[in-house]
Amino acid sequence: MGQAVRIAAVFGSIGVTMLATPATAQSVEQFYAGRQVSIVVGFNPGGAYDPYARTVARHLPKHLPGAPNIVIKNMQGAGSVIAANHLYNVASRDGSELGVIAGGAALEPLYGKKNAQFDGRHFTWLGSANEEIAGCLAWHSAPFKTMADLFAQEMITGASGASNLEFPTAMNMVLGTRMKLVRGYRGPVDILLALERGEVQGMCGMVNTIVGAQRPDWLRDQKVRILVQIGLERTARMGERPFVMDFAKTDDDKRVLRMIFGWTIMGRPFLAPPGIPEDRKAALVKAFDATMRDPAFLEDAARQRLEIAPIDGAQIDRFLAEVYAMPKPLIERAAKILAQGQ
DSSP states (O other): OOOHHHHHHHHHHHHHHHHHHHOOOOOHHHHHHEEEEEEEEOOOOTTTSSSHHHHHHGGGGGSSTOEEEEEEEEEOOOGGHHHHHHHHHTOOOSSSSEEEEEEEGGGGGGGGGGTSSSSSGEEEEEEEOOOOOOEEEEEESSOOOOHHHHSSSOEEEEEEHHHHHHHHHHHHIIIIOOOOEEOOSHHHHHHHHHHHHHOOOOEEIIIIIIIIHHOHHHHHSSSSEEEESSSSSSOOGGGGGGBGGGGGGGGGHHHHHHHHHHGGGGEEEEOOOOOOHHHHHHEEEHHHHHHHHHHHHHHHHHHHOOBBBOEEHHHHHHHHHHOOOOEEEEEEEHHHHHTOOO
């Protein structure tokens, strides 16, 4: 009789377990089938980030199990920090909300920006549609032919904000270059016009995204000279041009510049909130990678003159882990430089 009671107890516990567990676990395909997924874009419609999001939205579904419908939601403000806050603190953590923010926004909490209510390391990074090609360039008639000239004489440099203000400021303060920043331009396109008119002699910033997209003939016809390449690592896409880190005098100088310039590896980063289910995270990462190689996507992007030079989410994770672990004095030094460039 005791054995019968024990057997009944065993089967009873199995029954309780079965009741507590869904009859069938929901697969990734079942979750996404017929679902609407949103991509939250931290900028205005039609800006530099919005076309990337809309192009990915057209092609990602065919690579994601369940082929959900993807819609764009623009949530501009504070250089995409508002969108980042939403994704981190408000958005559903089930894989139904994705986002696109500025690469540099992921570092805002590091510099003590109180409006940035997130930790950049904890997002689910899918990857970036491009790694920015950054550098400093001079107009062909200006007396600047090499990086050495930026140390020897003052170059009048156009600045409107973001990289074309922060990058030359960092080079002046860390390396000792002599760029005189002329502020007040409304945007990079206005700086390009100022170069043509002879108002300024050069600019720093996103060479491919700004010049390559707006004035592709400038690089082809050597109307401008690229004096130095800027970024986290040297890239073969910039040829033999000197690399900014080679001019750093100390390891600490180099580490500070890596904080300031390094986000260029994540020029158009796609992300999801922290803590989404692992199987959906894996599916999203795989689908993003496949989209970046999809000939139809690449053709669509080329028609819009969108630069596609993807990196994977693991590279973003490694970069953010490195910079968030920097010693506090170096972080404070970088923050001070960036404050000067705003």
